Amino acid sequence: MDEATEPDAVVSLDDVRKEYDLGGTVTALDGVDLTLPAGSYTAVMGPSGSGKSTLLNLIGALDTPTSGTVTVNGTDVGTLSESGRARLRGTEIGFVFQTFNLMPRLSAVENVELPLVFAEWNRHDRGERARDLLERVGLGDRLDHLPQELSGGQRQRVAIARALAADPALVLADEPTGNVDTETGEEIMSLFADAHDRGNTILLVTHERRIAEHADRIIHVRDGVRERTEHLGGEA
Secondary structure (H helix, E strand, O other): OOHHHHOOOEEEEEEEEEEEEEOOOOEEEEEEEEEEEEOEEEEOOOOOOOOHHHHOOOOOOOOOOOOOEEEEEEEEEEOOOOOOOOHHHHHEEEEEEEOOOOOOOHHHHHHHHHHHHHHOOHHHHHHHHHHHHHHHHOOOOOOOOOHHOOOOHHHHHHHHHHHOOOOOOOOEOOOOOOOOOOHHHHHHHHHHHHHHOOOOOEEEOOOOOHOOOOOOOOEEEEOEEEEEEEEOOOOO
């Protein structure tokens, strides 16, 4: 069976191309096939300009392909309106960014609650869920702290808790350790390992080999092409 048609796939990319008009046509992705099975943990690596950020944006429904198909949890992203893609992001995808992207005037618990507000959870249930997640990531004593009152590592812990809040089908992480020191980075990666152990499907984009090695496989991309797949503990 073609990898892109596996029935248990949370994400499938089938011959995906993405082109930009920058005074001329620039091809960011050139015929990429990719499947993320349910419960998988995948890292994407590649040099600057390789297409890995474009890949993440397409899978995260932040953009649509020029051609080919991107399917997330059974939904063809390319067929959705902008509002439809926003709903997909809110219900099926959790994001963790290098720059944290927390709301500065909201407390830690309020930031984690935010996806649940959009998902129309009631106040009691979303507060309970947010507190439980912050406890899980070691911030049970920082519930009411604003982002500026937290360290970089603590902010990223809040961001991870927020990404998990609505129990999404997929967690996307874009250089999640890029703004923290090495020791804190390893602590952050242990949280992703815990999320994976609990059944979350994770896609991590990184330029650091030691971070990518936390995943079960590494997809190498170069010049918009999927170059090779490395199964950790197995053969490339």
